[in-house]
Amino acid sequence: MRLTVNGQSHDVEFDVRTSLLDLLRETIGLTGTKKGCDHGQCGACTILVNGRRINSCLTLAAMHEGDEITTIEGLGSPDGLSPMQEAFFEHDGYQCGFCTPGQIVSATAMLEEAGKGWPSHVSASLEGEMRLTPEEISERMSGNLCRCSAYPNINDAIAEVAGGKS
Amino acid sequence: MSEYKMDQPVGASPLDRGVQGIIGEPLNRVEGRRKVAGDVPYAADHKVEGKLAVGVAICSTIGFGRVKGFDTSKAEAMPGVLAAIVDDPRIPRETAGFSDEKLVTGNDRVDSYGQSLGVVVAETFEQARAAANAVKVEYDPGEGRFDAGAGRGGARPLGDEGMVPDTTVGDIDAAMASAPHTLDRTYETPSHAHAAMEPHAAIAVWEGDSLTVYTSIQITSGAKKKLVNTLGLGSDKARIVSPYIGGGFGGKGGLGTECVLAAIAAKRIGRPVKLVITRQQLFHLVYRRSDTVQRMRLACDADGRLTAFGQDSIVSQNDGRPFYEPVPLGSLALYAGANRSFTTKAYTLNIPHCGSVRAPGEAVGILGVECAMDEMAEQLGMDPVEFRKLNEPEKDLTRNRPFSERQLVQCMEEGARRFGWERRNAKPLQEREGEWWIGRGMAAAIRVNMLTNAQARLRIEPGGKVVVETDMTDIGTGSYTILSQIAGEILGMPIESVEVRLGDSLFPAAFGSGGSMGAASSGSAVALAAEDAVAELAARMGTSVKDLTLKDGHAIAGNRRVPVGDLVAQKTIETTGTIKPGAMAKQYDQAAYGAHFVEVAVSGVTGETRIRKVTSVFAAGRILNAKTARSQAIGGIIWGIGEALTEEAVTDPRYGNFANNDLAEYHVPVHADIPHLDVTFLPELDDKTNPLKIKGIGELGIAGIGAAVNNAIYNATGVRVYEFPITLDKVLAGLPAEAA
Ligand code: FES
Ligand code: FES
Numbered sequence: 001m002r003l004t005v006n007g008q009s010h011d012v013e014f015d016v017r018t019s020l021l022d023l024l025r026e027t028i029g030l031t032g033t034k035k036g037c038d039h040g041q042c043g044a045c046t047i048l049v050n051g052r053r054i055n056s057c058l059t060l061a062a063m064h065e066g067d068e069i070t071t072i073e074g075l076g077s078p079d080g081l082s083p084m085q086e087a088f089f090e091h092d093g094y095q096c097g098f099c100t101p102g103q104i105v106s107a108t109a110m111l112e113e114a115g116k117g118w119p120s121h122v123s124a125s126l127e128g129e130m131r132l133t134p135e136e137i138s139e140r141m142s143g144n145l146c147r148c149s150a151y152p153n154i155n156d157a158i159a160e161v162a163g164g165k166s
Numbered sequence: 167m168s169e170y171k172m173d174q175p176v177g178a179s180p181l182d183r184g185v186q187g188i189i190g191e192p193l194n195r196v197e198g199r200r201k202v203a204g205d206v207p208y209a210a211d212h213k214v215e216g217k218l219a220v221g222v223a224i225c226s227t228i229g230f231g232r233v234k235g236f237d238t239s240k241a242e243a244m245p246g247v248l249a250a251i252v253d254d255p256r257i258p259r260e261t262a263g264f265s266d267e268k269l270v271t272g273n274d275r276v277d278s279y280g281q282s283l284g285v286v287v288a289e290t291f292e293q294a295r296a297a298a299n300a301v302k303v304e305y306d307p308g309e310g311r312f313d314a315g316a317g318r319g320g321a322r323p324l325g326d327e328g329m330v331p332d333t334t335v336g337d338i339d340a341a342m343a344s345a346p347h348t349l350d351r352t353y354e355t356p357s358h359a360h361a362a363m364e365p366h367a368a369i370a371v372w373e374g375d376s377l378t379v380y381t382s383i384q385i386t387s388g389a390k391k392k393l394v395n396t397l398g399l400g401s402d403k404a405r406i407v408s409p410y411i412g413g414g415f416g417g418k419g420g421l422g423t424e425c426v427l428a429a430i431a432a433k434r435i436g437r438p439v440k441l442v443i444t445r446q447q448l449f450h451l452v453y454r455r456s457d458t459v460q461r462m463r464l465a466c467d468a469d470g471r472l473t474a475f476g477q478d479s480i481v482s483q484n485d486g487r488p489f490y491e492p493v494p495l496g497s498l499a500l501y502a503g504a505n506r507s508f509t510t511k512a513y514t515l516n517i518p519h520c521g522s523v524r525a526p527g528e529a530v531g532i533l534g535v536e537c538a539m540d541e542m543a544e545q546l547g548m549d550p551v552e553f554r555k556l557n558e559p560e561k562d563l564t565r566n567r568p569f570s571e572r573q574l575v576q577c578m579e580e581g582a583r584r585f586g587w588e589r590r591n592a593k594p595l596q597e598r599e600g601e602w603w604i605g606r607g608m609a610a611a612i613r614v615n616m617l618t619n620a621q622a623r624l625r626i627e628p629g630g631k632v633v634v635e636t637d638m639t640d641i642g643t644g645s646y647t648i649l650s651q652i653a654g655e656i657l658g659m660p661i662e663s664v665e666v667r668l669g670d671s672l673f674p675a676a677f678g679s680g681g682s683m684g685a686a687s688s689g690s691a692v693a694l695a696a697e698d699a700v701a702e703l704a705a706r707m708g709t710s711v712k713d714l715t716l717k718d719g720h721a722i723a724g725n726r727r728v729p730v731g732d733l734v735a736q737k738t739i740e741t742t743g744t745i746k747p748g749a750m751a752k753q754y755d756q757a758a759y760g761a762h763f764v765e766v767a768v769s770g771v772t773g774e775t776r777i778r779k780v781t782s783v784f785a786a787g788r789i790l791n792a793k794t795a796r797s798q799a800i801g802g803i804i805w806g807i808g809e810a811l812t813e814e815a816v817t818d819p820r821y822g823n824f825a826n827n828d829l830a831e832y833h834v835p836v837h838a839d840i841p842h843l844d845v846t847f848l849p850e851l852d853d854k855t856n857p858l859k860i861k862g863i864g865e866l867g868i869a870g871i872g873a874a875v876n877n878a879i880y881n882a883t884g885v886r887v888y889e890f891p892i893t894l895d896k897v898l899a900g901l902p903a904e905a906a
Contacts, residue, residue: 017292026291031211032204034412036363037445041829044363072204085202089194092797096642097201098208098364098412138837145829147363147413148642149804150797151840 001065005030006074016062021045023061024071032072032101036145043144046102046109047071053109055143072101075108083164084108087157095148103144107158110140114162132162168694168741172617173748175853180693180700181788184655185717192793193661195647197410197640206410209367209382214438216371219248221287221431221441222298223423225450229279229822230310230516237302241286246293248435250301252284256397256430259283261366261452262420263489263521264388264680268395269426276305278484278518279823280450285427287439310516312822314457314482321480321511328510329492330527333564336505338463341474345465348474349542353462353534354889356814357824358455358523361834364412366452367442370428377432378405379425383669384414385678386637390671392421397429408669411679414641415805416522417452419680449827453521454815456481456491460534463507470546472557475503477534480511484519491520495527496612496869497535499562499569499755501554506564517822522680524805525865528613533809533890536609536873541886544592550608550877551578551587562755570754570854573785574610577761577848581608584844585763585781594884595905602767603905604778605882609874611760611784613682613866617747617856620676620687624653624695626703626739630719630731632657632664634695638676638688639669642801643864644794648685649692651790652858656696657703658716659730674742682758682862685790687745690857694743702741706733750854758786758861762803762874768882770905773898775879777807777841782871785848787861792847795863799845802867808835810872814891 002011005028012027019038024030024047033056036044040058047056048070076082081089084104094100114130122139123130130136137158138151146154181189200206207213226233238250251257258269259281273283283303288294311317325332342348368381377399383389383406390406393399406425411418424441432439443451458481465474479493494508523529543553558575561568582588590606591597597604622636634653640646650664657664667673676688704714709723721728750756765779782803789795812833815824826832851859872890880886885900 015290015292017296018290022291025211029213031207034204034208034364035210035442036365037829039445039828039830041445042363076203078199078203078205081199081202085199088202089198092195092198092793094198094201094642095644095794095797095801096362096364096411096413097197097206098362098642100201101204104202134842135838138840142836142838145363145834145836147361147415147834148797149801149835149840151804151835151837152800152843153797155837155842 003064003067003069005069006071014061018061019057020059020061020064021056024056030071030073034098034101043106044099044102046106046144048105048109053106072105083161087160091153091157093154093157094150099144099146103154106141106144111162134159168698169744170694170857171746171748172750172856176857179857179859180656180697181858185715186655186658188651188661189655190789190792193647193791195644196650196661197646208364208410208412209380210440210442212369212380214369214371216438219287219289219435219437219439220291220294221285221428221439222294223282223427223443223447224284224286224298224301225447226276226279226281226283228276228305228307229312230276231305231307232275233273233283234304234306241297241300244293244297244300246289247297248287249431250286250297251431251434254430256426257284258396258423258426260519261422262392263453264419265488266392266420268392269421269423271396278516279821280447282423282427282451285431287431287435310822311514312517312817313819314515317482317513317515318459318480321513324490324510324512328490330495330508332509334507335564338474338476338505338507341465341505342463345473346468347466347545349464349538349545351462351538352888353460353537355458355530355533356890357457358809358813359449359815359832360415360417360452360523361832362413362415362417365443365445365448366422366424368424368428369438369440370432371438372432376403377429378407379429380407381425382411382418383408384418384639384641384680386639386669386671387675388678389421393425396426406671408639411639411641414679415524416680419522423451445829446827449815449824450518453519455523456483456520458491458493458530460493462534462538464538464542466542466546470548470553470556472501472503474505475501476507477531478507478509480513482515482520483512484516485514487519489521492527493531495531495614497531498564500535500612502557502559502563517817525613525868528869529809532612532870533873536870537876540607540877551582554578554610567753567755570756571850571852572759573848573850574759577759577783577785580846580848581761581763581781581783587763594881601769601771603770603882604767605878606765607874607877607881608761608763609870609877611762611866611870612757613862613869615756615758615855615861616681616683617751618677618683618687619746620691621674621742621744622676622688622691622695623674623742624692624699626699626730626734628735628738630663630729630734632659634666634692635673636668636676636688636691637671637673638684639679641679643679643798644791645684647794648790649689652689652692653696656693657699659719663719682865686856686858686860686862690745691743693857694745695741698741699739702739703733754854756855758784758863758866760784760866762871764874764878766875766878766882768879768897770901773894773901775811775892779841781844783846783848784866785850786863786866787850787852787855788859789847790860795847796845798863799867800843802865803843803871804835804840806868806871807875810875810890810892812891
């Protein structure tokens with residue numbers, strides 16, 4: 001089966017039971033995406049599939065023929081960080097760093113969602129421009145757990161990038 | 167080689183003499199760019215030579231009894247399966263704690279639900295998982311003791327078996343009988359899980375009879391000892407590598423079964439083996455924090471001065487385990503009161519055993535103390551801050567010794583000012599916003615300060631690069647960064663010129679990360695090694711240490727300014743520093759302090775609590791890095807909020823398992839639960855603690871915050887909850903009908 005990961009096309013063979021997360025980590029060797037729970041409960045495995053964030057542990061690799069996948073490695077590298085990665089670095093939006101790839105990928109996609117006007121549970125209105133207040137950011141990021149509990153710093157990091165965008 | 171024992175106050179610290187100006191600064195983490203790029207290897211990420219096979223642990227599905235036999239035939243016949251191992255006497259049943267010499271082994275019995283009984287290893291994870299499920303275990307179930315309520319009645323006194331020996335001063339019963347104001351309340355806290363985001367994982371690689379295990383462990387040297395003891399290896403035959411750790415919180419303090427199972431499997435099949443414990447397995451395989459019952463007794467004279475201060479507790483533990491939650495650890499010296507009682511009883515539960523979870527002692531003990539103090543202040547009609555200030559002791563009255571540095575009162579005063587405490591109305595049910603009742607509460611924070619043996623090696627290599635090596639670990643605490651700052655400050659090097667290497671048992675032994683003593687211990691060792699290097703640089707400059715200035719990679723003496731690289735061009739400088747705890751630890755009561763102020767909104771309709779505002783002020787010695795220190799503090803505070811409102815590992819008394827053994831059911835705080843947090847550190851240098859004059863901060867934030875939340879909920883609603891976590895049902899049950 002063929003799929004594209006971070007712009008590079010891969011022909012892969014795998015057990016049909018393989019999750020997309022395990023395919024990325026074990027078969028393709030991209031270990032930046034993390035497994036915190038394997039059950040869609042923590043967000044550590046968040047990646048982009050065709051531009052949208054998903055928990056890669058909750059989907060079988062076999063369902064992604066031809067899909068465009070982006071992982072943390074595809075957003076930036078230590079020498080060339082994306083704006084979101086740079087903001088997490090500056091604001092200390094992490095401690096151990098294990099949930100961090102998932103947080104950063106999730107936050108990157110979340111800004112797009114808000115930019116398209118998608119409302120959240122805390123949005124005052126379902127229509128119109130979505131202003132990313134701290135409450136909006138927290139609500140929209142709550143699928144990404146951080147046991148080191150860097151939440152306030154993560155919020156600041158995302159707010160900075162969101163502010164720069166609007 | 168410099169060795170230093172903390173037998174007297176340190177006088178000048180090596181850090182006081184540094185002029186590089188990086189100590190204390192809010193520098194970004196040195197490994198940060200790699201972390202945000204997903205580029206650092208955690209335990210399961212290491213790439214190793216050879217064809218990696220994958221192991222999955224076989225775990226018990228009963229809570230107590232004997233194992234009659236295994237049927238592995240079906241599993242062994244499945245595709246890709248390389249071995250189903252149930253016949254090795256070294257198979258470990260559960261994770262070892264800090265102080266264990268080795269893991270509990272033997273798969274002929276089960277003494278708590280979910281213990282590991284073997285391992286299946288296959289070409290892929292999918293194959294190994296399916297085969298592990300296909301292994302049949304035949305049990306002879308026994309009568310396990312799973313019911314906390316039934317067990318507590320038969321709890322036995324611990325005497326001096328625990329970390330905090332039972333201590334009484336004066337006669338608390340008589341004081342309680344004669345005082346005008348008394349409070350006798352019992353508080354309960356539930357079993358508590360670490361739930362680090364990175365599951366325990368290991369990759370075991372054998373080369374002949376030498377074993378390397380890549381894993382996620384807080385204390386490298388301790389883990390290695392347990393590994394060789396469990397496997398029966400010579401101590402030179404094993405190496406532990408743990409450079410990056412996805413959170414520990416005490417749960418990775420000993421040694422996990424994954425390391426031993428992976429090593430056994432790798433030896434058996436002659437290939438490297440990776441084994442990751444699943445999230446569901448983790449809740450049972452790793453130790454928990456004990457549930458606690460705390461009887462708080464306070465007595466005051468007519469002016470509000472404490473005459474009695476007691477905390478008598480009951481904790482649980484499985485049979486034969488040495489650790490008991492030291493509930494009163496932080497309480498012993500917290501307040502005044504001539505009559506004191508701190509005793510602990512324990513009862514047996516055949517559920518996953520108890521061990522260290524972030525801030526053993528204070529994380530639960532300060533909840534009882536600080537909730538009781540709030541209730542007593544109300545009874546006296548006093549402001550909670552004023553009541554605490556009135557009962558500030560001049561020394562540790564339990565052990566009769568002076569404090570080193572203690573700024574609890576200053577923390578409370580500064581916190582009250584920053585928070586706007588004067589806005590609080592002492593009477594509940596006064597402030598309302600729609601369905602929400604607003605309330606404010608406060609509590610003190612304390613965490614004991616410790617120092618332990620540690621060693622570090624430092625080299626200045628040709629070119630002037632500084633390399634520091636110690637088996638200390640970085641569990642997200644910032645060790646790489648602060649150790650770089652310490653070496654850089656003393657040697658006058660920009661932080662980019664320092665490389666710190668950690669988490670390898672081949673490096674000189676530090677204690678590791680745990681008990682908030684990692685920075686003090688390994689940091690002191692690095693400072694001592696750096697001081698030796700300074701002496702050598704002075705000699706090479708032909709001057710004295712006193713007349714030498716080191717800055718920006720240059721040595722300056724008289725009118726000469728020489729690049730340090732030139733001074734080591736011919737010969738590398740290599741030094742070792744060793745720190746040892748000494749008399750200061752006994753002579754002085756050492757602790758870090760703080761005060762939390764919390765504003766909550768509680769729904770009059772559902773009983774739901776939302777945290778609206780938190781102000782915390784801490785005094786914890788010198789702060790090595792303002793940014794990572796704040797992160798540690800907010801992490802602790804948020805842990806405490808979870809402990810207050812949602813976290814509880816629920817035992818099913820029929821089977822002895824945790825009913826909520828995953829992250830969907832065990833509720834850790836999420837983004838939406840946490841507002842902005844206001845955190846301040848007061849200036850402090852404590853010369854009785856260690857050569858750096860610092861105190862541990864990794865566990866301080868969690869202490870007391872849950873009590874501040876509970877006190878704020880009372881202030882909002884008039885409902886006092888005595889059983890943590892403070893879930894909606896408990897608040898709702900006490901709300902008057904007109905509150906809705
Ligand atoms: S690993 Fe996918 S959500 Fe946790
Ligand atoms: S940084 Fe450790 S879990 Fe988020």
